[in-house]
Amino acid sequence: MNKLLRLDKNNRWDMEGIELAIRERVGRPEYFxxxxxxxxxxxxxxDNIKNEVSRSIAFLGRRKIGKSLILERLYNIIYSEKKGLIPFYYEFSEGMRTGKKFYEDFISRFYLQVIGYYTRDITLNRQAVxxxxxxxxxxLLKQFKTLDIPHKTEIMTDLDxxxxxxxxxxxxxxxxxxxxxxxxxFATTPGVEEKVVQMIDEFQYLNMYTDAGVEDKPCKAYMSNAEMKVAPLLITGSLMGVVSEELMLWLPHRFDEFIVPKMDTQEAMNMTLNYGKIYSHCITPEIASYIVHITSNIPGRIIDxxxxxxxKPLITSIVDADQALEFEVGQGTIKKDWNEYLFMAMKAVNHVNMRRMTYFLCKHEGEWYYPRDLKSALSLELDDNTLREELELLHKYDLIELRDGRYGGVFDRTLKKVLMKQYGDILGLPEKDFDAYFRNDSLLDYLKERIRQLELSLEEADNLRSTLRVLQGDHNNLKGHYYEREVLLGLIKSIIDNDGGLTEGISVTxxxxxxxxxxxxxxxxxxxxEGGDVVIMAECKNYAPENIYKITKKIVESFADKARHLAKERFQHKELRLGYFSKHGFEKKLNTVFDRYEILFSS
Structure with a gap:
C-alpha cells in the first residue's frame, strides 16, 4: 500500500484510505x-522499525501541546497501511493499582489490538484503548476460540x-x-514476521501509580525491553522533568528524548480560524494572530x-479574546491545568520564592539567567545551594526551562497569566488597577512580537523597539490613567498596521x-x-456609561481651543489632527461640534 501520510490544503491532512481503528480525541478527523x-x-x-533500526523514543511535552493527538493519528495510519507493523497504544492514568492488575490489563489490551490488526475488526482496537x-x-480467551488468525496457537499458549x-x-x-x-x-516468536510499534502515553504515571511492591521504580522493567528493535517504544510524558529524570536515572541510554515543539505559526493560524468557525466565533486573521500569540501556538490552549x-464571550474582537483568556486563567481549564503543576512544585518548594522566580522568568520570556543573576535580580535571601535546589525542582515540575546552566521561562504565556490572576501580589498593584494591567500586558506582548516579525531594516527596527521600550516602561509603572494608555496603544498599533485614519501617513519609524x-x-x-509633518492631539474620557452626559459641547470646544493654542506655540509647521475618545461612547448631540472642529471621535 502507498504512503497514507499525505498533506492536503491549508495544513489539513488527506484522510483517503485511513481507517479510524481508534477514535481520535480531536473529534472529527478533519479537525486535525x-x-x-x-x-x-x-x-x-x-517505517524504519521494519528494518529493525529504530531506537525507542521519549516524546515529551507539557499538557495541551498535542502529543496524544499525534500518537493517535500515527496509530491509525500504521494500522491502515498494513505494512507489517502492529500498532499498540496504552495510556497510563492516575489512580493506584497493583502490579497484578496492571499485568492483566496491559497484556489483555495488547492482544486485543493484535487480534484487531489481524482480523481488521476495529471494534477490538477501540475496546482495547x-x-x-x-x-x-x-x-480474551473466549474471543480467541472462535477466531482464525495467524499465530493463534502461540497467542493462546501465552494467554494460558x-x-x-x-x-x-x-x-x-x-x-x-x-x-x-x-x-x-510476541514480536520475537518464531514465525511472527510483524514488528510492534509500542505507543505508551503518560509514562510518568507508571512509577507514580503502580504498586510494584518493594520496587518503587517499576519503569526499570523496561531496561532491556526498550532496547529491542522489533518492538521499540514511543513514550510520551506531560511531566517532562519527571520523565526525563527517571529515564536518566533508571533507564539510561535507552531512549532518545525529543521535546514536542509549539505549533508552527501558520498551522496554528489555520487551526484557530477553523475552530473559530466550528464554535461560531467571528474571527478575522488579525484576531487569530492575536489568539495564536497569547496561547504561544499551543493547540490545546487555542481550544481552551x-x-x-x-x-465566556463569543469572540469577535481582540478585547473578546482577552476576556476569554481572563476567564480561562481565572476559573477555566487553563487554570486547572497549570494548578496541577504548581501544586506539585509547591509541595517541595517554598511557595513565595516559587511564585516570584517563576513569574520573573515568565515575564522575561526568551531571556536566560544563571542562578546568581536571579538571586541578584529578585534580592532573594537564599544560600546558593538552596537556590539551586529550588530551581531544579521548578524545572523538574516543568514550571521553568533550563539551558546550558541558565534558567528561563516556559514557552507557554498562559502560565504568566495564571500567576498574575491567582497571585496579584506579585505585581504590587492595587486590586482596582489589576484588570487594566492584565489586558495591557497581553497587548504589549503582542505588539513586541509584531515588531520582531515586521520586515524592517535594522535601523528602523531599533527605532521602533526604542519607542516601545519607553511605552513598556510606562506600562510597568501604571498606577492610573489606564484609558489614556489604552488609547495610545491603539494609536501605535494603528501606525504599525498602517490602518490610516487619524494616523494616516505617520511612519512607523x-x-x-x-x-x-x-x-x-x-x-x-x-x-x-508627533510624526513627520503631523501632530495628533487627543482627549480621553473614561466616564461610566451613566455619566457620559458630562461630556458637553463646551468641554469639546475647550479641548479644540487648547489644542490649537498648543499647536500654535510648539507645532506651527505641522498638520494638526484632533481626536476625542470616550470609553463608553458619546451622546449623539455632540456630532455637530465634532464635525465643526474636524475632530475624529471614537469609543
Missing part, C-alpha cells in the same frame, strides 16, 4: 490540522500461561516485568480559549509621543503624538 514535521518524523521512525472498558484474560501466573501470588514487580516484556516476546463556556502635556496656561492635553 498541522503538525507536519512531527508526523513526518514519527512516520519515518515507525477505551479505559472505560474492562478487559481480562477470561474474556498468563492465567496461571495471575492465579499465583508472585512478587508485584514480577508482574510488571512480565507485562512489559509481552510485546517484544475558543471552546464555549457559560460566562518616525514618531514620538507624550502623555499629559501642559500648556503655559496650566491646561492639559492627554496625548500628543
Amino acid at each position: 490540522i498541522g503538525r507536519v514535521r512531527e508526523l513526518e518524523f514519527l512516520y519515518n521512525w515507525a 477505551d479505559k472505560r472498558t474492562t478487559v481480562n484474560f477470561s474474556l 500461561a498468563c492465567v496461571q501466573m495471575v492465579m499465583r501470588d508472585e512478587d508485584p514487580y514480577e508482574y510488571v516485568i512480565a507485562a512489559t516484556a509481552t510485546p517484544r516476546g 480559549i475558543l471552546s464555549p463556556k457559560f460566562g 518616525d514618531f514620538s509621543y507624550k502623555l499629559n502635556v501642559f500648556l503655559e496656561t496650566g491646561k492639559e492635553i492627554d496625548i500628543v503624538l
Whole structure:
C-alpha cells in the first residue's frame, strides 16, 4: 500500500484510505490540522522499525501541546497501511493499582489490538484503548476460540500461561516485568514476521501509580525491553522533568528524548480560524494572530480559549479574546491545568520564592539567567545551594526551562497569566488597577512580537523597539490613567498596521509621543503624538456609561481651543489632527461640534 501520510490544503491532512481503528480525541478527523514535521518524523521512525533500526523514543511535552493527538493519528495510519507493523497504544492514568492488575490489563489490551490488526475488526482496537472498558484474560480467551488468525496457537499458549501466573501470588514487580516484556516476546516468536510499534502515553504515571511492591521504580522493567528493535517504544510524558529524570536515572541510554515543539505559526493560524468557525466565533486573521500569540501556538490552549463556556464571550474582537483568556486563567481549564503543576512544585518548594522566580522568568520570556543573576535580580535571601535546589525542582515540575546552566521561562504565556490572576501580589498593584494591567500586558506582548516579525531594516527596527521600550516602561509603572494608555496603544498599533485614519501617513519609524502635556496656561492635553509633518492631539474620557452626559459641547470646544493654542506655540509647521475618545461612547448631540472642529471621535 502507498504512503497514507499525505498533506492536503491549508495544513489539513488527506484522510483517503485511513481507517479510524481508534477514535481520535480531536473529534472529527478533519479537525486535525498541522503538525507536519512531527508526523513526518514519527512516520519515518515507525517505517524504519521494519528494518529493525529504530531506537525507542521519549516524546515529551507539557499538557495541551498535542502529543496524544499525534500518537493517535500515527496509530491509525500504521494500522491502515498494513505494512507489517502492529500498532499498540496504552495510556497510563492516575489512580493506584497493583502490579497484578496492571499485568492483566496491559497484556489483555495488547492482544486485543493484535487480534484487531489481524482480523481488521476495529471494534477490538477501540475496546482495547477505551479505559472505560474492562478487559481480562477470561474474556480474551473466549474471543480467541472462535477466531482464525495467524499465530493463534502461540497467542493462546501465552494467554494460558498468563492465567496461571495471575492465579499465583508472585512478587508485584514480577508482574510488571512480565507485562512489559509481552510485546517484544510476541514480536520475537518464531514465525511472527510483524514488528510492534509500542505507543505508551503518560509514562510518568507508571512509577507514580503502580504498586510494584518493594520496587518503587517499576519503569526499570523496561531496561532491556526498550532496547529491542522489533518492538521499540514511543513514550510520551506531560511531566517532562519527571520523565526525563527517571529515564536518566533508571533507564539510561535507552531512549532518545525529543521535546514536542509549539505549533508552527501558520498551522496554528489555520487551526484557530477553523475552530473559530466550528464554535461560531467571528474571527478575522488579525484576531487569530492575536489568539495564536497569547496561547504561544499551543493547540490545546487555542481550544481552551475558543471552546464555549457559560460566562465566556463569543469572540469577535481582540478585547473578546482577552476576556476569554481572563476567564480561562481565572476559573477555566487553563487554570486547572497549570494548578496541577504548581501544586506539585509547591509541595517541595517554598511557595513565595516559587511564585516570584517563576513569574520573573515568565515575564522575561526568551531571556536566560544563571542562578546568581536571579538571586541578584529578585534580592532573594537564599544560600546558593538552596537556590539551586529550588530551581531544579521548578524545572523538574516543568514550571521553568533550563539551558546550558541558565534558567528561563516556559514557552507557554498562559502560565504568566495564571500567576498574575491567582497571585496579584506579585505585581504590587492595587486590586482596582489589576484588570487594566492584565489586558495591557497581553497587548504589549503582542505588539513586541509584531515588531520582531515586521520586515524592517535594522535601523528602523531599533527605532521602533526604542519607542516601545519607553511605552513598556510606562506600562510597568501604571498606577492610573489606564484609558489614556489604552488609547495610545491603539494609536501605535494603528501606525504599525498602517490602518490610516487619524494616523494616516505617520511612519512607523518616525514618531514620538507624550502623555499629559501642559500648556503655559496650566491646561492639559492627554496625548500628543508627533510624526513627520503631523501632530495628533487627543482627549480621553473614561466616564461610566451613566455619566457620559458630562461630556458637553463646551468641554469639546475647550479641548479644540487648547489644542490649537498648543499647536500654535510648539507645532506651527505641522498638520494638526484632533481626536476625542470616550470609553463608553458619546451622546449623539455632540456630532455637530465634532464635525465643526474636524475632530475624529471614537469609543
